[in-house]
Amino acid sequence: MSFESAGYQLQPVLPELVLAVGAMALLMIGAYRGEGTTRLVTTLAVCLLVLTGVLELLLPAGKLVTFGGSFIVDDFARFLKILALIGSAATLILSTEFLSDPSRRIFEYAILVLLSTLGMMVLISAGDLIMLYLGLELMSLALYVVAASNRDNAKSTEAGLKYFVLGALSSGMLLYGASLIYGFTGTASVQGIAAVAKTGRVGDRIGTHHRRPRNQRVGAPGDGVVDVDVPGRPGAAAAALDRHVARAQCGGQLRTGLIAARGSDVEIGGIDQP
Numbered sequence: 001m002s003f004e005s006a007g008y009q010l011q012p013v014l015p016e017l018v019l020a021v022g023a024m025a026l027l028m029i030g031a032y033r034g035e036g037t038t039r040l041v042t043t044l045a046v047c048l049l050v051l052t053g054v055l056e057l058l059l060p061a062g063k064l065v066t067f068g069g070s071f072i073v074d075d076f077a078r079f080l081k082i083l084a085l086i087g088s089a090a091t092l093i094l095s096t097e098f099l100s101d102p103s104r105r106i107f108e109y110a111i112l113v114l115l116s117t118l119g120m121m122v123l124i125s126a127g128d129l130i131m132l133y134l135g136l137e138l139m140s141l142a143l144y145v146v147a148a149s150n151r152d153n154a155k156s157t158e159a160g161l162k163y164f165v166l167g168a169l170s171s172g173m174l175l176y177g178a179s180l181i182y183g184f185t186g187t188a189s190v191q192g193i194a195a196v197a198k199t200g201r202v203g204d205r206i207g208t209h210h211r212r213p214r215n216q217r218v219g220a221p222g223d224g225v226v227d228v229d230v231p232g233r234p235g236a237a238a239a240a241l242d243r244h245v246a247r248a249q250c251g252g253q254l255r256t257g258l259i260a261a262r263g264s265d266v267e268i269g270g271i272d273q274p
Contacts, residue, residue, distance in 0.1 A: 106149055
């Protein structure tokens with residue numbers, strides 16, 4: 001069965017969609033029926049995790065890609081997602097006794113665990129830096145609230161606050177590093193970044209000069225700049241650089257330029273001297 005929306009295949013993200021919709025449904029149940037539904041919501045959350053795991057195993061074998069390469073599902077991703085689902089289900093089962101206390105009947109606890117698991121699954125299948133950041137933040141934001149869920153406990157509140165501050169700082173550093181990687185490589189795709197790193201041309205986009213074709217006039221007539229030509233370089237030139245000094249006298253100003261012939265391009269940089 002194939003699902004499409006806006007030209008993108010939704011089958012690879014079907015388990016995540018079911019988990020997200022199920023979490024929202026459980027939130028509505030808890031909001032309308034109150035804290036007395038904590039045990040019911042927790043039980044249904046465990047069942048939802050099991051259903052998500054089954055859907056993950058039923059996906060077609062092989063590598064599935066959607067959203068323009070931003071979301072990738074392969075055998076290793078399936079394995080990690082099943083581990084995440086098992087861990088989340090075990091967490092909810094072990095939390096049953098904790099949530100049974102009348103002062104700790106927090107139906108949102110199970111929903112937050114579901115949303116955090118959803119972020120883990122998105123993070124596992126991330127194919128670019130943007131999807132990676134979205135998955136990480138979805139996972140982290142839910143866990144901030146889980147850490148501070150016991151509002152009557154000062155240690156729980158302190159833990160949530162410290163986790164939030166640390167997470168906010170880490171997110172800023174991650175975004176800064178991702179922007180640097182994008183600037184140096186020109187792509188946010190993980191595969192694209194790996195390809196650029198293999199070529200050894202990382203950073204070629206930074207600090208390059210503007211290049212003009214051969215024999216093209218640089219500047220307007222009479223501004224002290226002459227037509228530029230590189231002798232002995234007809235056609236495709238060798239990769240080595242030839243340096244020539246171009247001088248032009250105009251209005252008492254002598255412009256000295258360094259001309260580097262690289263193929264059919266000319267790279268110019270100079271200073272004005274009296």
